[in-house]
Amino acid sequence: MAAGEFDLIYRYFSSLGRGPAVDLSVGDDCAILKLQPGERLATSIDTLVEAVHFPAEAFPEDLGFRAVAVAASDLAAMGAKPVAMTLALSLPEPDELWLHTFSEGLAAAVKAFDLPLVGGDTTKGPLTITVQVMGALPADKALLRSAAQVGDMLCVSGPLGDGAAGLSVVQGEWEGRWQGGAQFADYLEQRYYRPSPRLALGQQLLGSATAAIDISDGLLADAGHIAAASGVKLVIEPELIPLSAALAALKDREQALRWALSGGDDYELCFCLPSGSPVPKGCTRIGQVVAGEGVECNSSVISQAGYQHF
């Protein structure tokens, strides 16, 4: 992309770079960020590859939004307050229309999640979107995966399975699956392309949750990471898992539960709370933490599907 690269970056992205912690934004060798005294930096990097993490026909505006939302979800899972992000974008061609549309989705996410874009690298290559998010944590608190305690409640922040169901809709597989036709198609597509990282909830849980993770790979897989890191067993009661109206209306009930348990792409939080704590509004208790290892979920769906995670 060479000579044109800088023009493109400046034209589309330079207005997205301002924020209270940003001392220097796009345009020099590095961006400079300034945390408040005592704050620590939380950071995570996420890559979306065309035809692997999103369909090749995806609308660029949705991709711009989704790339940021997915990365921001890792800040939510640590309880971190958003500070800024950087973007590494590989594009086969410097396509003006594509970049314009992509940047609109990116701008929407910058505003929605308070994540100014402070740096980037635009390169020629197969379409690949990498976002690095940076957030602020207090000196003495963070939501880790490793501190779940036996006796804790296991909770989730919202309905599960919508992300995987949404991908199925995006891929044109929804027809025939739903009673009542296409009424849920828009909702599910939005849940796939425009996930809602639970940033406010994550910061709220800093004072109460013992462990947390965001559900990107599916509840069973991600709960398994908490179990492994904390040295405990998580018992999930599948009948307690919250489902959206869209998933509840699915003809194939087992498919709905399969998506909820292992579909991924939900970007809800899965977290552990000391027994007796109030469950935050909008969240649902789905099980408990016991002695042992791995994840137990008493459902015939599990054994049928043959999950390899455990």
Place this chain on the structure above:
Amino acid sequence: MAAGEFDLIYRYFSSLGRGPAVDLSVGDDCAILKLQPGERLATSIDTLVEAVHFPAEAFPEDLGFRAVAVAASDLAAMGAKPVAMTLALSLPEPDELWLHTFSEGLAAAVKAFDLPLVGGDTTKGPLTITVQVMGALPADKALLRSAAQVGDMLCVSGPLGDGAAGLSVVQGEWEGRWQGGAQFADYLEQRYYRPSPRLALGQQLLGSATAAIDISDGLLADAGHIAAASGVKLVIEPELIPLSAALAALKDREQALRWALSGGDDYELCFCLPSGSPVPKGCTRIGQVVAGEGVECNSSVISQAGYQHF
């Protein structure tokens, strides 16, 4: 890559994640870093794409090293002290031998540049290596591109043109170019694959240089960024540009100068010093800052090559 992804990351990279500013490394939703009181964060992201930024036949160990060195050079150009880095790696297949060899180069760079690897994302996709570097700056100092002053000296930190000459050697084009045969081939290949980001010099220049940039796109292009950001003109005296013994031995003198002026991939620093300041050891004055705009270089090579940067 799904289930195996975590195994791969842990097996190869988890030992590279320790450092004085690292509170939490690879293995949770985010890494956590802690700067010293008053320090600011400098950060930059860089992507290398196969067949665009390196030849497809490149040795993975060299790629691992080079990806980190190139990104670290942006910290050097700001005068920042290295703190940590993250890696987003897209690979067509989870190739164990490739990852093992790549990780050896990565480990060498982690040690050479004090950049512990604190997070990453490994995805299936065309070979793409993205490194985000993070460094520490004092509260009140940074090497920007934007503060060069009329009357300053223009300097560079080492011989130029080796990077582009090295790429030419890597691509098998050296034969016939050099008097004395292949004696410089190894040196130039190393200069291409194993650049030396000038981290110590950058920190040293924090107190004295008015502006700085690292030379990744070629001296003329990168000096042009200083000129534009500072609202000045940079006058380069081509006969002062330092050349390595390898480039000095080149039969085609104009080719040597062309590489030095616009070849790129050198990762030396280009910086401005107030007139009369001592030029740091190993550095060379190559011109001066005057009123005006753009970059002037009185060489017939310039007009012949038809550079589009200005």
